Amino acid sequence: MNRPYDPEWQPKTRTIRVGHQPTNEHEHGEPIFTTSSFVFDSAEQAAARFSGAEPGNIYARFTNPTTRVFEERLAALEGGESCVATGSGMAAILSTFMALCAAGDEVVVARQVFGTTSVLFNKYLAKFGLKVRWVDLTDWAQWEAAITDETRWVFVESPSNPLTEVVDIARLSDLAHRHGAGLIVDNCFCTPILQQPLALGADIVIHSATKFLDGQGRAIGGAVVGNKAQVGEEVRGFLRTCGPTMSPFNAWIFAKGLETLDLRMQAHCAHAQAVAEFLVNHPKVTKVYFPGLSTHPQAEIIAKQQSGPGAIVSFELEGGKPAAWSLINATQMLSITANLGDAKTTITHPASTTHGRLTPEQRAEAGISEGLVRLAIGLEDPIDIIRDLRRGLDG
Ligand SMILES: *Cc1c(COP(=O)(O)O)cnc(C)c1O
Numbered sequence: 001m002n003r004p005y006d007p008e009w010q011p012k013t014r015t016i017r018v019g020h021q022p023t024n025e026h027e028h029g030e031p032i033f034t035t036s037s038f039v040f041d042s043a044e045q046a047a048a049r050f051s052g053a054e055p056g057n058i059y060a061r062f063t064n065p066t067t068r069v070f071e072e073r074l075a076a077l078e079g080g081e082s083c084v085a086t087g088s089g090m091a092a093i094l095s096t097f098m099a100l101c102a103a104g105d106e107v108v109v110a111r112q113v114f115g116t117t118s119v120l121f122n123k124y125l126a127k128f129g130l131k132v133r134w135v136d137l138t139d140w141a142q143w144e145a146a147i148t149d150e151t152r153w154v155f156v157e158s159p160s161n162p163l164t165e166v167v168d169i170a171r172l173s174d175l176a177h178r179h180g181a182g183l184i185v186d187n188c189f190c191t192p193i194l195q196q197p198l199a200l201g202a203d204i205v206i207h208s209a210t211k212f213l214d215g216q217g218r219a220i221g222g223a224v225v226g227n228k229a230q231v232g233e234e235v236r237g238f239l240r241t242c243g244p245t246m247s248p249f250n251a252w253i254f255a256k257g258l259e260t261l262d263l264r265m266q267a268h269c270a271h272a273q274a275v276a277e278f279l280v281n282h283p284k285v286t287k288v289y290f291p292g293l294s295t296h297p298q299a300e301i302i303a304k305q306q307s308g309p310g311a312i313v314s315f316e317l318e319g320g321k322p323a324a325w326s327l328i329n330a331t332q333m334l335s336i337t338a339n340l341g342d343a344k345t346t347i348t349h350p351a352s353t354t355h356g357r358l359t360p361e362q363r364a365e366a367g368i369s370e371g372l373v374r375l376a377i378g379l380e381d382p383i384d385i386i387r388d389l390r391r392g393l394d395g
Contacts, residue, residue, distance in 0.1 A: 004072065011077060011193065012262045018076040019069035019255065032252045033065045060248065062240035067251040071223070073258050074213070077192040078205050080225035082232030084239055085251055089188065089208025091244035092222030093117055094124075096184065096204060097153070099238035100230060103129030105152045110137040110167065111366070112160035113186065115354055138165050138298065143175060151181040159189050159306075161340075162314040162350050162374040163289045163367050168301045173201030182230075188212070188341070193265040194308040204231065209246075211341025212311075214257045215264050219250040264343075267379050268311035274382040275375065275389070276313045284323075284393050286371075289314040311377045312340065314350075320370040324349050327373060330392030333384060340376030345385050348374050 004021045020030045038057035040046040048054035057063045067085050075083035086092040101107065109121055111134045121132045133151075135142045137160055147154060154176045158166045173183040184204040185197035191212045197205050207213060209221035223246075224235050239245060246254075269292070276290040291302045292309030302309070317323040328336055334347040338354050348354065355368045363369075377385065 005076060009076075014073065014076045015258045015261050019072035030066065030069050030252060030255055033060075033248050035064075036060050038063070061243050061245050062236060064248045064251070066248040066255070067246055070209075070246075070251040070255040070258070073255055074192075074207070074223055075225055077258070077261075078187070078225040079192075079196055079198045080205065080231070081228045082236070083223055083225045084231055084235045085209070085246035085254075086222040086224065086239065087244045087246055088220045089114075089186075089206070089210055089222035090116055090120060092206050092208070092224045093120060093186070095235050095238045095242070095244055096206065096224050097125055097130065098242070099234040100182075101125075101130055101152060104131070105129075106131040106133065106148075106150045107153045107155060108133045108135055108143075108146045108151050108181075109154075110135055110156040110160070112137045112163070112165060113155065113157050114161060114188075115357075117155075117157075117186070137167050143167075143172065147175055147179050147181060149179050151176070151179055153182050153184055155184045155186070157186040157189065158195075159291055159302075159310060159312070161189065162312065162354070162372065164291050164296070164310070164312055164314065166291065166298050166301050166305075169195075169197050169200040169202055169305055173203070177201070189310050189312060190306060190308075191261060191265055193262050194269070194310060195306045198225070200305055203227070208341075209250075209254045209257075211339075212265065212268070213254050213261065213341075215260065215341060215343060216257070217339060217342040217344065219253045221246050221250045221254055264379065265308065268377060269308040271379070271382040271385065272309060272311045272313050272375075272377040275377055275385055276309075278386045278389070279313065279315045282393055284317060285315050286318055287316040312374065313377060314372060314374045316369055317371040317373065321349070321351065324351075324371050324373050327389070327392030330395060331388045332391065333380070333388045334375075342376070343379040345378035345380055346376045350374050 005018050037059050049056050049058050071083040071085050133146045135146045176183045182203035185202045186206040188208045188211050204226035207223040224231050273292045279285045279288045290313045328347055334345050337346050338348045350368050351370050
């Protein structure tokens with residue numbers, strides 16, 4: 001009989017072997033349990049399941065065997081006790097704060113988070129009395145001033161989008177813990193293959209499974225990973241009551257996606273490195289933002305906490321927006337879309353898309369210039385990615 005988990009397994013093995021316990025049919029592949037509810041042997045067993053006295057399946061809003069394969073596999077990769085899968089990355093962030101915060105609580109959030117995450121804090125969580133203080137991810141003095149004994153949670157993404165700025169996760173978790181606060185890291189860009197925030201001291205990891213965990217742009221999903229009390233009980237309790245649940249079909253896609261995550265991340269990193277080095281040497285490119293370059297202003301922190309650079313490469317062109325748009329329009333293979341973490345390379349102009357709703361002053365403050373272009377490097381041969389970029393750059 002297959003074992004569902006062996007703590008000695010290396011990460012690569014965990015991506016493939018954790019979670020699936022074959023049923024009486026002795027299937028080799030992970031089955032999709034498309035059932036909304038589960039039956040009990042007796043009234044006694046039903047009562048024991050509902051009260052929590054006996055573990056096991058009850059109802060697919062909060063228990064499903066396929067979803068559990070994905071959850072156990074991701075928990076094993078992040079090194080967390082518990083994982084709760086959610087209907088989207090945004091649902092993972094919402095569920096975490098709804099479960100772990102109350103009106104009047106104070107949280108400190110890096111300004112450089114995903115745009116929709118900022119809206120979630122400013123428009124919706126604020127409506128229920130959560131107080132948010134915004135801090136520049138790379139400015140240590142701002143972190144020290146903002147995190148006080150009033151702080152409940154600190155929330156960051158590292159590296160950031162699109163400029164790949166990072167924060168020292170171990171140092172930030174120390175600072176948060178000294179004030180009795182917890183650290184939450186959105187690990188979407190690195191995945192557990194390149195960075196394990198819990199091992200660095202963070203308390204909770206958030207994922208948009210939509211991105212690299214799937215890796216082929218097929219489904220929307222999210223996850224929260226952490227300890228049993230906060231995630232296994234509080235966040236799962238929120239899911240059980242409020243219902244932002246992942247479908248078993250999507251859980252199956254993500255569980256199968258994890259099986260190739262290590263291979264894919266190594267390829268994403270190598271291809272991104274090749275493209276970044278091409279861009280650094282191109283006369284029309286004035287600046288390249290990529291964690292794999294020795295010239296990255298925070299190269300020391302990156303070397304300490306990431307085992308690879310990731311797939312996001314941003315660069316600035318002389319000639320501002322007309323130059324950026326003409327480069328984007330000259331491509332024939334790259335996909336013009338703001339999505340990332342796909343096998344297909346994507347290209348976008350942040351100033352007029354992901355950051356288009358900011359004022360010019362806010363954009364300047366965030367370092368998003370009119371000539372900035374962002375690439376999320378996929379799995380095509382980098383020779384062809386570079387050839388496509390040359391159409392606009394060399395013309
Ligand atoms: C996409 C993304 C999210 C939101 O995830 P969805 O699955 O689209 O809801 C959150 N954080 C980061 C860093 C993202 O890139």
